[in-house]
Amino acid sequence: MSTTEKITINISAVDLGKIDLMVEEGFYTNRTDFIRTGIKQMLLQHESDTEQAVLRIRANIGKEASRISRVFAIGTIALSGTKLERVLAENKRMKIAVIGSLKFEDDITPELVDQAIESIWIKGVFKAPSAVKKVLAGRIS
Numbered sequence: 001m002s003t004t005e006k007i008t009i010n011i012s013a014v015d016l017g018k019i020d021l022m023v024e025e026g027f028y029t030n031r032t033d034f035i036r037t038g039i040k041q042m043l044l045q046h047e048s049d050t051e052q053a054v055l056r057i058r059a060n061i062g063k064e065a066s067r068i069s070r071v072f073a074i075g076t077i078a079l080s081g082t083k084l085e086r087v088l089a090e091n092k093r094m095k096i097a098v099i100g101s102l103k104f105e106d107d108i109t110p111e112l113v114d115q116a117i118e119s120i121w122i123k124g125v126f127k128a129p130s131a132v133k134k135v136l137a138g139r140i141s
Helices: 013-024 031-045 047-061 083-087 109-115 130-139
Strands: 070-077 093-104 117-127
Touching: 013 031, 031 047, 047 070, 047 093, 070 083, 083 093, 083 109, 093 109, 109 117, 109 130, 117 130
Parallel strands: 070 093, 093 117
Antiparallel strands: none
């Protein structure tokens, strides 16, 4: 799985020109370097805000009944059919919260997801077969 994701942004011609000038002047290698650096600086500036939000999310995901298997991650989670079957064998359902990337492997069927997944909260990238996404449409926030 790639460690980066491609995004598209809209920017004014003037701002783009200023970025190009910074690149030409040697402050940045290219436009991507400029934008990536700006994003990292803003994330660092808001690091304590992010940490507080993460604490709230962890607290909320922990308030569920014992029949819920809670998963929280900052990073990447890849779930397989085997993992979901283990959760069902324990007579539980999953509540998943991810900041980063959540991937459902190809061996996961829509029926298995319907039985095993209570809810998904995702900030980042969610990859799953289209039939699986369709089943989860009302459970994703």
